[in-house]
Amino acid sequence: MSNHTGQDIQIGPYRLDGQVLLAPMAGISDVPFRNLCHDFGVSLSVTEMTTSDTALWTSAKSRHRLQLNEIKGIRAVQIAGSEPLQMADAARAATELGAQIIDINMGCPAKKVCRKLSGSALLRDEELVKKILVAVVAATDVPVTLKTRTGWDKNLKNGVRIAQLAESVGIQALAIHGRTRACAFRGKAEYDTIRAIKNAVKIPIIANGDIDSPESASEVIRYTGADGIMVGRAARGKPWLLQQISDQLKKNFYAPPPSIETRRDIIIGHLDAMYRFYGEYTGVRVARKHLGWYLQELGEANQFRKIVVRAESSCLQMQLIKEFFRHRLQGEEAVTAHSSPPGVSHQWRKQKEQENLPGNQTDRAKFN
Numbered sequence: 001m002s003n004h005t006g007q008d009i010q011i012g013p014y015r016l017d018g019q020v021l022l023a024p025m026a027g028i029s030d031v032p033f034r035n036l037c038h039d040f041g042v043s044l045s046v047t048e049m050t051t052s053d054t055a056l057w058t059s060a061k062s063r064h065r066l067q068l069n070e071i072k073g074i075r076a077v078q079i080a081g082s083e084p085l086q087m088a089d090a091a092r093a094a095t096e097l098g099a100q101i102i103d104i105n106m107g108c109p110a111k112k113v114c115r116k117l118s119g120s121a122l123l124r125d126e127e128l129v130k131k132i133l134v135a136v137v138a139a140t141d142v143p144v145t146l147k148t149r150t151g152w153d154k155n156l157k158n159g160v161r162i163a164q165l166a167e168s169v170g171i172q173a174l175a176i177h178g179r180t181r182a183c184a185f186r187g188k189a190e191y192d193t194i195r196a197i198k199n200a201v202k203i204p205i206i207a208n209g210d211i212d213s214p215e216s217a218s219e220v221i222r223y224t225g226a227d228g229i230m231v232g233r234a235a236r237g238k239p240w241l242l243q244q245i246s247d248q249l250k251k252n253f254y255a256p257p258p259s260i261e262t263r264r265d266i267i268i269g270h271l272d273a274m275y276r277f278y279g280e281y282t283g284v285r286v287a288r289k290h291l292g293w294y295l296q297e298l299g300e301a302n303q304f305r306k307i308v309v310r311a312e313s314s315c316l317q318m319q320l321i322k323e324f325f326r327h328r329l330q331g332e333e334a335v336t337a338h339s340s341p342p343g344v345s346h347q348w349r350k351q352k353e354q355e356n357l358p359g360n361q362t363d364r365a366k367f368n
């Protein structure tokens, strides 16, 4: 594969197979979603951000984030923190767990993260940025990458200086979200600063922010000269978009979105993966979010979603989805009973209640 700049993306010993990366999204880009996106042509994804305080790594959340043995492709771990020694410890510990790339998060505007001066709050203090980068690079043999924003705010757009600093201390690739920390997610991402960064350094640059179609991906690559792009929110509920973008960048054409049958199979596979990865209780809850996005894509944002989020067991959740698609595929008309919005047959729910199968009150009580 050759990209628009004529070179594959190389991060240390790893040559990426494609220019499309998945953006880390805490609470979303977990192992099941990352593996699914990998199947849709993503060449690299990192874990959701993991605290640099390794004492907290025994929590269920961190344990799931740091479960590296099930991940398809390169095992990259993102760490967030503000103390150089602690960040170095975290990098070392993640490497021992099997990380093949350590990614430093300096891009998160979340108040919780900023208050502790990690994430993009760090961008105000370039001396501290340097200390962290130097400490992390020294702590591990694996390549270290950095994810950041264009700067702290519109008066301190120091993205270029941060990028040069990063390159000078051995950071091997940079992902840049085209917003300042102050912008949070408001307004539109801008790509001028990403372009300036690309011109200022030699390490691979990954452009990120508001890329939501094969066309916008091509345009961002053309405009910024970036080596690759990173997609976050637009992949929720339609991971096949990543394949479309990848095909566009590789071959200059892409297939239409998958058929309803194929979507059903993708969603069922994703549900199964979540149940297996998290177990019954958490799996069902994590799945609700993803189902919401999938259904939104299918034009079923409100009605059927209200039913499916009430399912308390994987069995009922899965059955509801299968039933929903069966009706969709049969082109059946919406059921009139208001307790059974379109897509779920009233008779089917009644039958489940009679059979005392998951979905009735007994089942719900079990998990409450």
Ligand SMILES: Cc1cc2nc3c(=O)[nH]c(=O)nc-3n(C[C@H](O)[C@H](O)[C@H](O)COP(=O)(O)O)c2cc1C
Residues within 6 Å of the ligand: 023, 024, 025, 026, 027, 028, 047, 048, 049, 078, 105, 106, 107, 108, 147, 177, 208, 209, 210, 211, 230, 231, 232, 233, 234
């Ligand atoms: C729900 C959510 C969680 C996020 N969590 C992380 C994170 O853990 N680490 C990180 O570096 N960025 C995180 N981000 C930022 C994304 O990686 C990305 O930079 C941002 O969403 C812009 O890309 P997009 O417009 O393609 O979504 C998060 C974004 C969202 C919406």
